[in-house]
Amino acid sequence: MVPNFLIARLIASSLTRYKSTHFLLGSHSLLQHKHNASLFLFNSYTSGAIHPKGDTFTVSYLVNSCGVSPTLAKELSKRVNLKTPDGPNAVIDLLSNYGFSKTQIAKLVEKHPLVLVAKAENTLLPKLKFLRSIGVSNTDLPKILLRNHVILMCSLENFLIPRYEILRGIVQDDQKVVRILKSAAYNITYADVLKTLVPNINVLRQSSVPQASISLLMVYFSNTAHMKHSKFLEALKTARGIGFDPSKTNLIHALVVLLNTNKTMQDSKFKVYERWGWNHKLALQAFRKFPVFMMLSKETYSKKMSFLVNDMGLPSEDIAEYAQVLAYSLEKRIIPRFSVIKILQSKGLLKKDLHFSTFMCMNEQNFLMKFMINFQNDLPLLSDVYNGLINQSSK
Template sequence: MFHFLIPRFIPHTTLQCPYVFSRLFNFRSFSVFSNHPSDNLTLSNLINSCDLSPETSLKLSTRLKLVNPDGPNAVIQLFRSYGFSDSQLSKLVKKRPFLLLSDAENTLLPKLEFLRSIGVSNIDFPKILTGNTSFLVANLEKNLIPRYEIVRSLVRDNKEVVSALKHGSWIFYNHSMVNDSVPNVEVLRKLGVPQRFVSLLVSYFPSVAFNKHSVFVEAVNSVIEMGFNPLKLNFVLALRVIVSMDKENWESKFKIYERWGWSRDICLLAFQKRPQCMLMSEKSINKTMKFLVKDAGLSPEVIAKSPAILSRNLEKVLVPRFAVVKILKSRGLKKRGLTFSSFTLISEEKFLEKYVTPFQKDLPLLLDAYKATKSD
């Protein structure tokens, strides 16, 4: 069946070189050929690039001498046919060297075919499998398929299952986490959380949805106590924040914002409007708040009412757009009462359409000024 993986014209004698292989894989005879000559890859180069320990190298060398010499080549070519580049193959083998000893046709191929059947693409395979090499050693019928069925029951379609794998491939192999996910989602469903928000949590933040049940329930209760509505998107976004942060980190964010004039009540108000503001790093908070308060002249209260501003890129969005609007105001082309959020929270296309293009005749250099202040 694997005639397409190992060209028949390669003799076994050219695939065997035990002596040189035992000397830390400095040999040339193990070759794998793809359809593109530029993609030719030698097994020796692959393993040398993995920086394996001497002990692992010796064990792998010894065991490779005992297997069919076509085996490692079949494994490599199989992964290449599922989208792996040389560097991604190197990363995979470094994490789990003895995959090279696997039966490509009977052990690995069925698992890869199963993942492809649920929608995993060649672009996704390297990300998912290097993120969790345990996929490749777990039993398909006893482990992977049953766990897939559990995850599938939590979301709307296979596309969301694949998204969950891309954002947390380890969930398929962690039996306790898969088991916790069912009662966790049941808690949300009993609260009336819409399925689209449940799916968002599972597919984009699986570390939250699959967390320990007692931790998850405690976080849900905290979010409810803060006044979040289970029917709104911010409920699951706040849940993500609370589950992701320990109490020490949570309190440290309050202290950072307090240094910029926010009271604890203002912090909570901003969190209710934009939960993600509590996930920003201290460096990002300080840089953005410094610009908004000192350069843009906004009060802490104004920022708290539109905390989504904080998540906008400082160099690419806030600074250049502020510069453009400042020019327009100075020329009397825009009202001075213009709110900061009205031009920072819109798309690039809308900003140019509303604040740059209409004024090109009066200010022909406005676009140049905008680009000059915009960092790449």
Template sequence: MYHFLIARLTTKTPHYGVLCHNAILFFNSRTLSVSNTNHYKGGTFNVFSLINSCGLSPEKAQKLANRLKLKNPNGPNAVIDILRNYGFSETQLCSLVKQRPFVLLSKPGKTLLPKLKFFHSIGFSTTDLPRFLIGNITLFYFSLNKSIIPCYQIIKGLVCSDKEVVSTLKHYKWSCSSRRLINHSVRNVGALRQLGVPQRSVSLLVTNHPGATFMKHSRFVEALEKVKEMGFDPLKSNFVMALKLFATINEATWKSKLEVLGRWGFSRDICLLAFKKQPQFMMSSEKKIMKMLNFLVKDMSLPPEDIARCPEILGCNLEKTVIPRFAVVKNLKSRGLIKSDLKTSSFIKISEKMFLERYVTRFQRNEPLLLDAYRGQK
């Protein structure tokens, strides 16, 4: 009966795909005894109800169900139970199974649980761990002892604590080549330490920009030479931020961004002044830089020199931060409530809370509509 119905369903048109899918799961679940005490929305939540809710194609669902029949019947449900114990919600389980269905064939106690325990032991919370693993699905297939732990030990030697190791892991997209690339990081960080780069800057680069840290040593050295030639001080954090930029973009992109700035009156010296103060702004897209400069130079009449003294502004959000703050400051200046020569950095480089305290709240008695105007610009 089972084989007859499946054969009949699979010879129909594609409109029968969902019916075929459910029939496969129904008959497989009837032939495979599954014990699970967990419940999902009032009904039993086991491996088959999970597969059925993941949106797999009928072919993949059938293949997975057939493979599961050859395994220990309680194995797949044990996988689900372990994952749930480490913070996976039903939605996250569905996402995981949809990406890598055969994770359900893992050996729960031998391969899966030791990995989860390891990541938890170094500081991953049950909130962060599911997101991290779903975003780095290949880690389910890495050997804990041959790949994951050796990578951890290398990274731990570059930074100061497990907390920084976890931050590094979160900021890096893991693939089959990760172990090979991480090996380059030892030589890369060694080159930084030879220049006297302090550990706090090394940790900043490793934890926030591991892609630059783990790049091939030859490319890393090229980027390092550019930063040195531009006169960056190895003792300051901007050194590694500039290094990250040159490790990320090529020469053509760098020249193209200089040309964009040049169209708005930035000489090469002014560009380098801004870059040395805040290397990160050059990571902004050319479109964003153009849009920002159109407002600052054309609408606000700011000279390039003033912008270069506060290059952080080029990395801000134009609509949510820059335009509303300039509107408030312009209003206050026009009424003589603040100095007319107020520096841009004094109201751009501060937090939202501090801006409101300094330039909105303290003037609301005289300017009751100031807050409304500020919010209206956001």
């Protein structure tokens, strides 16, 4: 629940022009508000006017104190005018105390020179303290603000805190909120959370999608979670029609694929799948087992299938059964592992009919133990061959 003092500010603010209703998000009842982000950009941010031409002091300060080049300093001086070093020094000191290196300060000034005329104690410090309070470390804070410096320009009480409350209500954990900020910092200011994110999450919950899957969507696929609600509904309906179980995380991966590839692209890929022996039913079977394979380009898919089918002699339908193999690197995993297995088979150390999933789907440590270390007495140079193939692909 948004605290009463926030609700009062949300309603009273003449700048935000909110239309207020209530919506239910899990167990959190939050005040719905519409906004125009641009109205926050300079509100209570700085009292300094922007001058069309920078003076000598501004250029000198940007070069000597902020570490930007003289050429860039001249350009930035058209966007910010500094009178004395006191205010900018306070900003730089504050940023340094919150983890910004000199290089990061220079990058922030390049992106957003007006930060130097912000009120360090009254405007910047409360926002930095808030981000620290929810678990953003000094290492991550500069990275987040460099990806989205607009966070520093928005109202803390009227904008950032209400949006944080929404994210916290969805993922139910501050650490996950921080991970969302790290992976998609721009969404907290640019996305229309009330028209897209909130209804999208609500429909997932109504469909009995578990919290773990919702958190997976938010942390790793935040852009998909903010897709237009009508498209999100259509993709969810399609996924369930194909046979995806809402209780399984594969549903989330299916939504990511469906919402990030249009029908024309999907149809063109199905034609490529048919060329490699997958009819529509078999392709959907592979999609249900491992949806992410459909994110592969047609060229990458064909290249991997060519090696597996033509060079290794695998039945095309077997690959559909273990479609996750297509997600592995051809040069760093598929070719090196098959090479090791073929050598072992040629020496009579492994059965000829060993199924490819046995060695392709295990982690690296287990592969090395079972197929390399166990045979080092028989083939002491096998590890050199394997590592040589991997290293060759990096050149």
